[in-house]
Amino acid sequence: MNPITVFIVDDHFMVIEGIQAMLQNENDLQVVGHASNAASCISFLKQQQPDVLLMDINLGTESGIELCKEVKTMYPQIMILALSTFNQFSFIDKMMENGASGYLLKNAERTEITEAIHHVLKGGTYLSREVTDTMKAVEEGKKDKPALTRREKEILELVADGLTNQEIADQLFIGVSTVDTHRKNLLAKFNVKNTASLIRMAAKLQMI
Amino acid sequence: MNPITVFIVDDHFMVIEGIQAMLQNENDLQVVGHASNAASCISFLKQQQPDVLLMDINLGTESGIELCKEVKTMYPQIMILALSTFNQFSFIDKMMENGASGYLLKNAERTEITEAIHHVLKGGTYLSREVTDTMKAVEEGKKDKPALTRREKEILELVADGLTNQEIADQLFIGVSTVDTHRKNLLAKFNVKNTASLIRMAAKLQMI
DNA sequence: CAAAATCTCCTGTTTTTAGGGGATTTTTTT
């Protein structure tokens, strides 16, 4: 039986080396290459399509999140395992939305990596225990974060930038009264009574 | 001549593997062991003292920053090279304060690591280019943080809590006009024109 | 399709902030 082919994308050279070293003795897995940026990854895939991509979500200045989407669009059969130091909901969420089949933290042991690879190849989803915990914790915490509409988010940003209602209205080509209404709704949703606490809350919840 | 002995402390197994792989062919360097937490590091050092310690600043729940301090207190002759994904001033600063001789990012290449090891062994300080840039940027940025008086900080807090001038005045047993004056000064010092951007700035600068 | 949500705008009133000054007392620093 042919070994499973693995390609590594990570801007940390030592991580590439580390994964290679760890998978060296797995005879059903074969690392067929690696890249440290999006461009050389795409370029490799044009030549050859591995079964699994181990991908760091943070590629220096580039974003693995974008790369993930691109790769999945072009080669949907390639399974992507996200690899990251960051056990943060927003990252995990975005990666999974963009088509990743699993998310591992970089403290993963050899066995976890191989298990994950086999699991995602069977079509499964593999989230490490820590990652699962984070997802759960965030779901709990979501009660605090009011659900804002697109327009409300937009206006919150502009308010945070220090624009007055008039300026916001001009920028969005809507009436001042509309902006006023949205602000009222924002205050209500955040359950606060003025701009100061609104912005404070929004900042604390990392919404601005 | 005896090779330089190196010990690795990192909770990411794949990073340990990676460094080992990278240093394997350097015949004047020898990796004599590794640890994934503070306790086993200390325990190893009781048996044997390497020349250099490559140490991740983030050891899962533990802090490499503390470990650095301990090791340097017990074995000042051991040179410590901090290793981190985070190019953040606070971490860099604390590590150097705690006796580290250098700070590398995990995207370091083989040559950078070996150069750093040799350099710190000679008593030098080795900060990677990115790290140096960050340090400089922070020094620049410090000018942004306005120096507030005690009263101003107090009032900033209360404004952020959503109190009106009247409420603040009542709470601090001062007149409304005084609060007003302080707020005007706050706006001036932050160089903003309304409460929204004031709070946003203060939040960004972690002053509230 | 019908219901729900979102976005839009309106008329008012009241409260709060911002902007422009000026001035005295208290505290801190040199």
Add this chain to the structure above:
DNA sequence: AAAAAAATCCCCTAAAAACAGGAGATTTTG
């Protein structure tokens, strides 16, 4: 002790935001 900085207070005006309540138009969704 003198100078500088901080804290206190006042005036006035204008602008902005908050509060109340209603309502039509457009999307989104079940």
